[in-house]
Amino acid sequence: MHIHRRARRMMTRVTALVAVAVVTSSCAEIAAADPDALWKIVGGQCVPEAQASGRPGQCTSVDLAGHYAILKDIFGRTQHLLIPTERVTGIESPSILDADAPDYWADGWSSRKVVEATLKAPLAANQFGLEINSEFRRSQQQLHIHMDCMRTDVIDALAAYRHDQPGQWRWETLGGVRYRIMRVTSLTQDNDPFRIVAHDHRDPQAMATQTILVTGAGPSVDQDGWLVLNSGLDVDNGTGTAEGLLDHACKLADTQ
Numbered sequence: 001m002h003i004h005r006r007a008r009r010m011m012t013r014v015t016a017l018v019a020v021a022v023v024t025s026s027c028a029e030i031a032a033a034d035p036d037a038l039w040k041i042v043g044g045q046c047v048p049e050a051q052a053s054g055r056p057g058q059c060t061s062v063d064l065a066g067h068y069a070i071l072k073d074i075f076g077r078t079q080h081l082l083i084p085t086e087r088v089t090g091i092e093s094p095s096i097l098d099a100d101a102p103d104y105w106a107d108g109w110s111s112r113k114v115v116e117a118t119l120k121a122p123l124a125a126n127q128f129g130l131e132i133n134s135e136f137r138r139s140q141q142q143l144h145i146h147m148d149c150m151r152t153d154v155i156d157a158l159a160a161y162r163h164d165q166p167g168q169w170r171w172e173t174l175g176g177v178r179y180r181i182m183r184v185t186s187l188t189q190d191n192d193p194f195r196i197v198a199h200d201h202r203d204p205q206a207m208a209t210q211t212i213l214v215t216g217a218g219p220s221v222d223q224d225g226w227l228v229l230n231s232g233l234d235v236d237n238g239t240g241t242a243e244g245l246l247d248h249a250c251k252l253a254d255t256q
Contacts, residue, residue: 083142127155137239164183165183
């Protein structure tokens with residue numbers, strides 16, 4: 001009898017594990033196959049749940065006043081995504097440059113606690129990064145900013161820019177890819193990274209080719225500010241994605 005009970009319990013656990021694996025696999029396949037998967041989660045589930053009950057539903061959090069939600073990405077140890085609660089296609093969308101547009105980068109930065117909570121450890125400012133892909137290097141047709149740990153070698157390479165004069169571009173090659181780098185002292189108004197990059201790419205088609213990454217210029221943004229990294233498909237040896245500068249395995253946590 002005891003053997004049969006143990007066998008039944010083991011079969012129940014196996015069935016549950018298989019079910020979880022199937023759901024996870026299905027989510028990955030849906031996200032890969034459906035370019036509107038993120039919007040269906042945020043606009044179709046998280047926002048209505050937040051409006052009805054105040055709970056975030058499938059999202060980690062929903063800020064209706066701030067016009068954004070935070071969602072745990074299915075890929076990566078600690079990766080989260082900031083996603084607008086309105087329909088915004090991506091970096092090429094003119095609405096992100098409106099005078100009253102939400103401060104998505106500042107909101108992403110203030111939401112880094114969700115990455116730290118998943119990691120169960122604090123991150124210095126230069127250990128955390130925000131990134132957006134170009135139109136041609138993304139799988140989803142809803143704006144989303146990646147939030148995750150920075151690669152340790154990239155942190156070391158960017159240390160030289162910690163005391164740069166704010167507002168000036170300098171060029172750097174990281175992993176064979178050309179980026180321009182600017183130190184800023186805020187992430188809002190004229191220092192909003194979208195506006196900084198759009199200053200030189202005023203046409204939406206030009207913005208569509210760009211990628212942006214934001215990280216701390218040093219361990220403390222209060223003292224060091226931020227670094228804005230920008231590259232694009234219009235740059236020799238450029239790129240449409242700076243996501244590779246993030247570390248979705250967050251290996252730096254293993255050395256702390």
